[in-house]
Amino acid sequence: MKINVGLLGMGNIGTGSYQTLEMNRKTIFERTGLDIEITRILERDVDRDRGFFVPKEKFTQNPDDIFSDENIDIVIELIGGIEPATTFMMEALKNGKHVVTANKAAVAANYDMLLETAYENKVMFRYEASVGGGIPVINALTKALSANEFEEIHGIVNGTTNYILSQMTDFGLDYADVLKVAQEKGFAEADPTADVEGIDVANKLAILMAICFGIRLAPMDIPRAGITAISKEDIDIAASMGYKIKLLCSAKKTGNDVECHVKPTFVPFGHPIAAVNNEFNAIFAKGNAVDDLMLYGKGAGPLPTGSAVMGDVIEIATAISKEVAFDLPPVKENKELKYIGEGADERYIKLSVNEDVTLGDVAACLANNGLDIKSCRQLCASDDKKGRAGYVFIINAVSGKALETALEKICKDIDSVKVSSVINIL
Numbered sequence: 229m230k231i232n233v234g235l236l237g238m239g240n241i242g243t244g245s246y247q248t249l250e251m252n253r254k255t256i257f258e259r260t261g262l263d264i265e266i267t268r269i270l271e272r273d274v275d276r277d278r279g280f281f282v283p284k285e286k287f288t289q290n291p292d293d294i295f296s297d298e299n300i301d302i303v304i305e306l307i308g309g310i311e312p313a314t315t316f317m318m319e320a321l322k323n324g325k326h327v328v329t330a331n332k333a334a335v336a337a338n339y340d341m342l343l344e345t346a347y348e349n350k351v352m353f354r355y356e357a358s359v360g361g362g363i364p365v366i367n368a369l370t371k372a373l374s375a376n377e378f379e380e381i382h383g384i385v386n387g388t389t390n391y392i393l394s395q396m397t398d399f400g401l402d403y404a405d406v407l408k409v410a411q412e413k414g415f416a417e418a419d420p421t422a423d424v425e426g427i428d429v430a431n432k433l434a435i436l437m438a439i440c441f442g443i444r445l446a447p448m449d450i451p452r453a454g455i456t457a458i459s460k461e462d463i464d465i466a467a468s469m470g471y472k473i474k475l476l477c478s479a480k481k482t483g484n485d486v487e488c489h490v491k492p493t494f495v496p497f498g499h500p501i502a503a504v505n506n507e508f509n510a511i512f513a514k515g516n517a518v519d520d521l522m523l524y525g526k527g528a529g530p531l532p533t534g535s536a537v538m539g540d541v542i543e544i545a546t547a548i549s550k551e552v553a554f555d556l557p558p559v560k561e562n563k564e565l566k567y568i569g570e571g572a573d574e575r576y577i578k579l580s581v582n583e584d585v586t587l588g589d590v591a592a593c594l595a596n597n598g599l600d601i602k603s604c605r606q607l608c609a610s611d612d613k614k615g616r617a618g619y620v621f622i623i624n625a626v627s628g629k630a631l632e633t634a635l636e637k638i639c640k641d642i643d644s645v646k647v648s649s650v651i652n653i654l
């Protein structure tokens with residue numbers, strides 16, 4: 229059976245998806261009996277060197293050439309960003325096309341609308357590549373693990389930041405230099421601010437919250453910090469204490485309360501997430517039947533993401549061939565669970581004070597302001613920090629809000645204090 233596909237956007241991921249199909253088209257045909265072809269491509273940059281031949285007549289600059297083409301069954305959206313991508317996906321769904329996307333920003337912003345529109349138009353909507361790149365995490369959570377209630381999720385779901393932190397940790401490289409390499413390798417977003425500020429991770433966590441807990445969150449409402457403030461000194465201190473710093477998305481259900489956040493986090497060396505390096509991603513989940521489980525793979529890059537995109541296309545094409553290509557009604561929001569923001573975690577705090585302020589003075593001030601100190605240490609003063617003393621504290625579990633209030637009071641109590649790092653501990 230022949231299945232024709234329209235592709236919206238042939239940048240890095242579009243190129244990787246096209247290449248995945250061309251590379252394995254024969255194998256896919258042998259496995260499924262489906263001859264899948266990308267027949268039309270919406271893309272301005274026709275002449276870009278993609279490393280392989282793409283017939284020029286496939287390109288168009290008019291999206292309606294794809295939406296109104298009766299021979300096209302499936303539309304892949306790989307433009308990125310919320311608009312015009314969402315409008316294009318809605319247009320395709322309303323025109324009876326099945327839609328596949330890797331667009332986490334658009335899916336996180338319009339989750340219910342896209343799923344409901346697919347259902348109403350008796351077509352399928354798939355978004356596997358939107359979280360975890362090549363890792364089939366959405367398939368796993370919504371199908372193979374759907375017999376579970378989820379209790380916890382922790383994930384490294386941004387390849388760019390994991391690549392940067394890994395290279396800074398393993399080779400002592402500079403943040404800016406490594407970011408440039410991540411961009412060259414096609415991991416980073418067009419504007420890498422979304423990667424390094426944790427916005428991309430918040431989009432992905434919003435999708436995971438909807439899937440795992442039925443909770444709808446606007447990504448901007450998720451408590452979040454990126455990696456721009458992480459210094460080599462933080463990385464070295466973490467290592468000396470038995471931790472690696474990773475940008476994590478975390479969610480946890482306690483009774484009917486669900487907390488979540490996106491934060492750089494100290495991960496103990498012994499935790500499987502600590503071994504996830506470079507552009508690799510991992511999603512660690514705890515289900516009430518399966519218990520602990522971790523999915524691992526490349527979370528960014530043209531071919532790994534192309535693998536997930538084409539997996540969705542093949543699922544839909546197979547359903548078309550069986551004449552069952554429609555979605556069931558989407559799972560509604562879970563009104564029984566309550567989202568409570570960021571929960572309580574242990575924290576690492578690094579601060580500096582004038583050298584006449586002792587470790588005992590600072591510790592007493594932290595304790596007086598309600599922080600429960602688990603351990604502390606004095607840092608050696610470097611030449612550029614003459615006259616200042618640096619201290620590191622590990623604080624027993626405290627909520628984000630309580631910590632913020634305590635730090636504000638500490639800054640009033642000790643004139644010379646400067647809080648340089650606050651990092652969650654897994």
Ligand code: HSE
Nearest residue numbers: 386387388415417528
């Ligand atoms: N910029 C994203 C990342 C791409 O680095 O993970 C995959 O979503």
